[in-house]
Amino acid sequence: MGSGVVVNNHAADAFLAEALACLQALDFSIEMGFREHTNRESNAIAHKLAQIGFNFESPQFWVENVPGEATDLVERD
Secondary structure, eight states, X not given: OEEEEOOOTTOSSHHHHXXXXXXXXXXXXXXXXXXXXXXXXXXXXXXXXXXXXXXOSSOEEEESOOOGGGHHXXXXX
C-alpha cells in the first residue's frame, strides 16, 4: 500500500488540479508496482488525502501506512 500528497501551487483551477493529481497518482502507482484498478469508494480516501495535503508545502509520500486522519477510511475500504 502507498499514498502521497504533492502540492500543485500552479494549478489554475480545480479541473487542472484534478488532472495533475491523476497523473501524479498514476506515476506513483507505476513506481510502486501497482497494476490493479481500485474501486470507486477509494475516492473518499483520495479526497481526504487531498484535504490533508493542503497542510504541506512539499510532496509527502506514505508507504505501508497513511496519515492518522485517513486511517478510518482505509480500514473501511
